[in-house]
C-alpha cells in the first residue's frame with residue numbers, strides 16, 4: 582500500500598470567493614443566479630428578492646440600514662495602523678497593502694464607529710467592513726471597538742457591533758491577537774455598568790473576532806446563512822478527516838446549536854434591534870446606572886408594556 586494512496590474521495594472544493602459589492606445595472610445573485618436590477622437590489626437592502634441571499638455590504642451601507650436616518654455621527658475616524666512588525670507578505674509590504682485597501686474602500690481601516698440612535702435609543706455603534714482586508718481585526722479595529730465600549734459606558738449608551746470579518750489581521754501578529762483580550766475585558770466593564778450589548782453577525786463572522794467580542798453579546802443576532810465559526814470548515818475537515826454536516830457553521834446551524842439567539846433578515850434588522858433596545862431601555866430605566874437617574878430623557882411616567890406606570894415613576 583502506498584503511503585500516498587488516497588483512501589477517501591477528495592474533499593469538496595472550498596466555495597469560490599465572492600465578488601466585491603457588485604456594480605453596474607444588473608447583478609447576478611450569487612446564490613440562485615437570478616439577474617437583479619441594481620435599484621431593486623438596493624431597495625431590498627442588498628438581499629435577493631427571489632431567494633433572500635444576503636449580499637455583503639460595506640460598513641457605511643450597513644450603518645444606513647441599521648441606524649435611524651441621519652442619526653450617525655462618526656468617532657475616531659482618523660485612526661490609522663502602523664507597521665509594528667515591518668511585515669511583508671508574498672506580494673507587498675503591509676503599508677502598501679493598507680494603502681491599496683484604503684484606495685479601494687475609501688476607509689482608513691476595517692471598521693466605522695460612532696454614536697447613533699436605533700429605534701430612538703442612544704447607541705454606541707461599530708460596524709466592520711469585510712471589503713477592507715477581509716474585515717480583519719488589527720490594532721485599529723480593536724482600538725475602535727474598545728473606544729466604542731468606553732463611549733457606551735461614559736455616555737450611558739447601548740452597544741451595538743456588526744461583525745463582518747475573517748478574524749485577526751496576520752500582518753500585525755500578536756498585536757492583533759491582543760485586541761481579543763482588550764475588547765473582552767472592556768465588555769466585562771460594560772456588563773458591570775448594566776449596559777446592553779447587541780452583537781450582530783453578518784457574513785462571515787469568524788476566528789479571533791468571534792472568539793472575542795462578537796460572541797459576548799447579551800443578545801447575538803445573525804443574518805441568514807452568515808458563516809459563523811472559529812476555524813474554517815476546510816481546516817476542520819482536514820484535521821478530523823471527516824465530512825461536516827450540511828449547513829455547518831451557517832447561521833441557521835449555529836442557531837440550532839444555541840450559539841446565536843436569532844437569525845434575522847436584514848430588512849427587519851433595525852426593527853429587531855430596536856425592539857431589543859426597547860426592552861433593555863425599560864428594564865434599566867433608560868440605561869440608568871444602578872443608583873442614579875438616566876442621563877437621557879426617560880419619561881418619569883414611562884408606561885410599562887401592559888399600560889401600568891413604571892415603578893420608578895412613583896419614586897420620583
Ligand SMILES: [Zn+2]
Nearest residue numbers: 610613629632
Ligand atoms: Zn437569489
